[in-house]
Amino acid sequence: MKTWYRTWGMAVMAAALTLSACGQTDNKPEQPAAKQEPVTLNFFYNGFSESLTNQLKAKIEQKYPHITIHMILHGTGTTIDDTIAAGTKLDLAAFTMGQLFKVMELKLVSDMSDLVSKHGFDLNRLAPGVLDAVKGYSEKGEILVMPYELNNSVLLYNKSIFDKFGVAYPKDGVTWDEVTELIRKTSRTENGVAYKGFSYSGANPVYKNQFGLPFVDPQTNKSALSHDGWQKWLGAMTSFYKIPNNSLEGNADNAFFKNKTMAMRTGPNPLDLLPAAIESGLDWDAATMPKFPTNESSGSQLNAPFYLIPPASPHRDEAFQVIVYLMSDEMQTWNARQGRVPIVKSESVVQQFGADLPFLQGKNYTNAVFKEVIAKPVRVTRYDGIVRTELAAALAEVAQKGTDVNTALRSAEERANKLIAEQMK
Numbered sequence: 001m002k003t004w005y006r007t008w009g010m011a012v013m014a015a016a017l018t019l020s021a022c023g024q025t026d027n028k029p030e031q032p033a034a035k036q037e038p039v040t041l042n043f044f045y046n047g048f049s050e051s052l053t054n055q056l057k058a059k060i061e062q063k064y065p066h067i068t069i070h071m072i073l074h075g076t077g078t079t080i081d082d083t084i085a086a087g088t089k090l091d092l093a094a095f096t097m098g099q100l101f102k103v104m105e106l107k108l109v110s111d112m113s114d115l116v117s118k119h120g121f122d123l124n125r126l127a128p129g130v131l132d133a134v135k136g137y138s139e140k141g142e143i144l145v146m147p148y149e150l151n152n153s154v155l156l157y158n159k160s161i162f163d164k165f166g167v168a169y170p171k172d173g174v175t176w177d178e179v180t181e182l183i184r185k186t187s188r189t190e191n192g193v194a195y196k197g198f199s200y201s202g203a204n205p206v207y208k209n210q211f212g213l214p215f216v217d218p219q220t221n222k223s224a225l226s227h228d229g230w231q232k233w234l235g236a237m238t239s240f241y242k243i244p245n246n247s248l249e250g251n252a253d254n255a256f257f258k259n260k261t262m263a264m265r266t267g268p269n270p271l272d273l274l275p276a277a278i279e280s281g282l283d284w285d286a287a288t289m290p291k292f293p294t295n296e297s298s299g300s301q302l303n304a305p306f307y308l309i310p311p312a313s314p315h316r317d318e319a320f321q322v323i324v325y326l327m328s329d330e331m332q333t334w335n336a337r338q339g340r341v342p343i344v345k346s347e348s349v350v351q352q353f354g355a356d357l358p359f360l361q362g363k364n365y366t367n368a369v370f371k372e373v374i375a376k377p378v379r380v381t382r383y384d385g386i387v388r389t390e391l392a393a394a395l396a397e398v399a400q401k402g403t404d405v406n407t408a409l410r411s412a413e414e415r416a417n418k419l420i421a422e423q424m425k
């Protein structure tokens with residue numbers, strides 16, 4: 001985990017020594033800072049609770065006394081569409097990756113490359129793979145968005161179920177083939193209780209896209225689900241549910257966290273769900289996100305929430321100053337202590353991960369979550385969301401109804417192409 005940071009840390013130390021030396025020889029009186037005019041920034045936020053955004057607002061306004069943050073939280077009557085329809089001019093916004101192309105279509109993104117240069121923001125601070133992924137969202141390699149935290153996944157497991165059946169726990173570096181064997185050993189009924197071996201949460205594996213396959217052919221703007229790799233991927237991702245006693249039924253999160261009848265689970269950040277589960281008796285730990293044995297080093301596609309600055313904002317500089325602060329070690333540490341995976345490769349920040357969450361102490365979660373690699377980005381298109389949705393539907397169809405993989409993919413491709421054609425009109 002620490003290999004990201006050694007070179008960076010040495011550079012920081014060298015810079016600090018240089019500044020120290022300069023300070024000893026330069027005795028010019030410090031110039032008073034220019035007075036900054038008060039400004040109010042309209043900040044649309046989709047992703048945090050009201051409590052957290054209020055904390056965020058307070059920290060920004062403390063850092064920049066001349067800036068007042070007017071928070072607009074996504075909700076009933078205040079969706080991004082509602083906000084635009086109301087004529088509100090936004091200066092800054094935060095969205096999840098699933099909304100990337102929606103905000104592009106709404107013309108809310110602008111290239112921040114000039115602001116990066118003007119304000120001296122060091123893009124090398126970002127975790128490996130992040131900048132390449134961001135540039136891949138633009139045909140011109142622009143910086144249209146700034147991801148602010150990683151959405152890494154781990155494999156959670158219920159130690160009590162493994163102990164009950166005398167099965168060894170999964171370890172870091174576990175492959176999907178090994179997980180499949182563990183599912184066979186932990187999917188059974190005992191004393192009238194049905195135990196399932198594994199499930200993932202929602203469409204998480206679709207977003208992870210561990211094979212690094214395109215969803216849409218950018219040359220034709222048609223679904224790429226006919227690619228041989230998708231057949232292999234769908235077959236692998238649905239094979240778990242053909243194992244006796246491990247059907248894809250019910251709510252995976254309830255089975256793992258509430259009922260405690262599922263041995264393993266993977267999905268988005270689970271830290272909000274763990275405290276109540278632990279209090280009610282869950283004995284748990286974590287291993288790394290499983291990999292395909294033939295594709296072990298490829299990692300997962302970046303799936304991170306992001307900030308953007310609308311092109312119509314009259315306060316682009318102030319908005320970017322806020323982004324710089326939110327990406328600073330100070331604020332990344334604040335996030336990390338609460339269990340949000342930092343997107344900067346600062347060892348001091350990483351060491352603070354989960355510090356405010358006592359239930360992570362003594363667990364392998366921190367080691368596991370930082371071992372997920374961001375893969376080389378796949379060329380994205382504005383129609384990816386359509387294909388992802390249809391692929392997730394095909395996954396459920398194969399897993400729940402036993403539909404043939406090829407048939408499900410063919411149907412998904414037909415539906416996707418029809419929807420893409422309608423959207424292109």
